[in-house]
Amino acid sequence: MQILYPTMPRDFRPALKGAEKLGLVAIKGNTVEFTQLGRSCAALLPTPHQLAILHQQALKQPVASLCPQTAAVLRILLHHEPIAQFIVNVLAYFGRSQAISMTTLVEQASRVDKALTPVVFFFPKVIANLIDDQGFIVWRKVQAQHYRTTISMQYKRILTHAGLIADHGLAGTSSKQYRPDADVWELII
Numbered sequence: 103m104q105i106l107y108p109t110m111p112r113d114f115r116p117a118l119k120g121a122e123k124l125g126l127v128a129i130k131g132n133t134v135e136f137t138q139l140g141r142s143c144a145a146l147l148p149t150p151h152q153l154a155i156l157h158q159q160a161l162k163q164p165v166a167s168l169c170p171q172t173a174a175v176l177r178i179l180l181h182h183e184p185i186a187q188f189i190v191n192v193l194a195y196f197g198r199s200q201a202i203s204m205t206t207l208v209e210q211a212s213r214v215d216k217a218l219t220p221v222v223f224f225f226p227k228v229i230a231n232l233i234d235d236q237g238f239i240v241w242r243k244v245q246a247q248h249y250r251t252t253i254s255m256q257y258k259r260i261l262t263h264a265g266l267i268a269d270h271g272l273a274g275t276s277s278k279q280y281r282p283d284a285d286v287w288e289l290i291i
Contacts, residue, residue: 123183124180125139125140126143127140143175146171146175147175148169153172164263164269165263166263166264167265173263173264173265174265176264176265177266180260180264180266185222185253185257186260186261186266188211188215189207189211189253189261190289192210192211193289194289196210196289197289198289198290201286201288202286202287202288203282203283203285203287204254204273204283204285204287207287208223208249208282212238212239216237216238220232220239222253223249223250223253224244224248224250225248225250225277228248231243246274246277246281247277247278247280249277249280251276254273254280254285255275258285258287265291266289267287267288267290268286270285270286270288273285
């Protein structure tokens with residue numbers, strides 16, 4: 103199946119980029135095609151009409167509770183996504199059903215991989231100011247606005263929709279309002 107990329111609605115393009123990142127589609131110039139993985143997953147997913155309805159419902163409730171089969175497909179796809187796996191592996195250190203704050207998550211992550219942790223959890227422009235000469239995070243310098251909103255908002259929502267972590271909501275809607283000590287993460291699978 104080929105779709106012409108320029109004729110697609112603009113608001114669908116970020117979702118398409120996400121599908122490309124997960125290996126479901128290939129964007130080649132002005133066309134989009136399912137990959138072999140995409141064709142395989144499509145057979146497991148609801149129809150496009152049902153997915154559109156699910157997308158609307160997922161604004162209020164995680165996909166995992168609305169359509170467990172779709173969430174299972176997302177979990178399989180996230181298994182090969184490096185940042186999602188890094189976060190899940192760090193959460194696994196604490197075990198299932200152990201609620202921890204973002205601060206605790208990042209502290210443990212830095213013990214697992216001190217080089218990857220700042221890149222994953224902090225905005226690039228502040229990393230140099232947050233680490234010492236040996237590459238360790240200087241915790242007294244870390245402030246709430248240093249945390250990447252893509253992790254605390256986007257990745258957290260994706261992991262919640264997949265049914266990997268509990269839905270504890272967000273701890274702020276922007277980097278200025280973010281409260282890492284109130285941002286609760288809990289592995290549930």
